[in-house]
Amino acid sequence: MKEQLLKFENVTYRYEDESEPALQSVSFGVEKGEFVVILGHNGSGKSTVAKLSNSIYLPTEGKVFVNGMDTSDENNEINCRKTVGVVFQNPDNQIVASIVEEDVAFGPENLCVEQKELRKRVDEALQSVGMYDYRMHETHKLSGGQKQRVAIAGILAMRPQCIVLDEPTAMLDPKGRREVMRAVRKLNEEEGITVLFITHFMEEAVFADRVMVMDDGKVILDGTPSKVFAQTQLLKKVGLDVPEVARLAAALRENGTDLGDVLTEDAFVQAFSRKMEG
Ligand SMILES: Nc1ncnc2c1ncn2[C@@H]1O[C@H](COP(=O)(O)OP(=O)(O)O)[C@@H](O)[C@H]1O
Ligand SMILES: [Mg+2]
Structure with missing residues (x-):
């Protein structure tokens, strides 16, 4: 079995004063190098998973392991946070400095990384997300997609x-959205960084190695994108839709034209063209 970088074992999480737990006995693993997407409508427990994954929260019951380290052991806290970095929704809340490269340097500076190494990390992180040319720019003048890529660079550093x-x-x-998606896919494919990507945009899930669907504090589906998106009824029941391309392919399949596993527009066009020619 491959190494699990992140492992949730029967994790239940209850917010203070809440009668219902936000997560109920959630178990899953993310292997080194995997790109895993979590889908789910509002309130299904996605952000709670994110915060448990680098010990911002600790499980009420069950265990979270980062590289085999139990997050609830306080001796592991720093190592867990170094291993798993979390990027949040609002880039404005994550930018702390007025110049791009200063912002990216903020995290590693706090880890007491020495100057020469710091320079290298900041440059490499900015190159990884395609923001190196903006290193001297003012952060408040960037677009949303650019800010979010700077926030990602800050974590990468x-x-x-x-x-x-x-x-x-x-x-x-x-x-x-396209800029951020492209940057994150590149980090995974070219730099081997393990990714857990939470979204409610179905079309962002089609590139994943695995998709997990959450509903009401539980993981209700976990599999390859084509396996998960074949569950049209169940997805509809939990307030999610399948990507348009997958829906179209399913409708064609019912009509006797099976294009195989097609989830992206490109794959659809290619498979459809082949059918037309054949
Ligand atoms: N700080 C909080 N205090 C109490 N309940 C919370 C808090 N944050 C989230 N919840 C509840 O926990 C459940 C899961 O929330 P969350 O993990 O934020 O879901 P998602 O990110 O999928 O929208 C929801 O029912 C939500 O109302
Ligand atoms: Mg959320």
């Missing part, structure tokens, strides 16, 4: 093995 992104595209326009 702390050299995590895994990044958890909690709806990082929710507040962005379509262009910003």
Whole structure:
């Protein structure tokens, strides 16, 4: 079995004064190098998972392990936070400095990284997200997508093995969403960074190795995108829709034209063209 970078074992989480737990006995693992997407409507427990994944929260019951380290053991706290970095929804709440490169340097500076190494990390992190040319720019003048990529660079500069992104595209326009998505996919594919990507945009899930669907504090589906999106009825029941391309392919399949596993527009066009020719 491959190494699990992140592991939830029967995790229940209850917010203070709440009668119902926000998470109920949630179990899953994320392997090193995987790109996993979590889908779910508002209130299903996604952000609670994000905050448990780097010991911002500790489980009420059950265990969370980061690289085998129990997050509830306080001796592991710093190492867990170095291993898993979390990016949140609103870029404005994550930017702390007025100049891009100063903002990216903030995290590693707090980890007491020495100057030469710091310079290297900041430059590399900015290059990774395509923001190096903006290193001297003022952060408040950037677009939403650019700010969010700077926020991601700030996390990368702390050299995590895994990044958890909690709806990082929710507040962005379509262009910003594409920029962020492209940057995160590149980090996973080219730099081998493990990604747990939380979103409610179905079309962002089609690139994942695995998709988990949450509802009412539980994981109700966990599998490849094509397996998960084949569950049209169940997804509809929990307030989610399948991506348009998958819906179209399912309708064609019912009509006798099976295009196979097609989840992206490109794959659809190619498979459809082949059918037409054949
Ligand atoms: N700080 C909090 N105090 C009490 N209840 C909370 C708090 N944050 C979230 N919840 C509740 O926990 C459940 C899961 O919330 P959350 O993890 O934020 O879901 P999601 O990110 O999927 O929208 C919801 O019922 C929500 O109302
Ligand atoms: Mg949330």
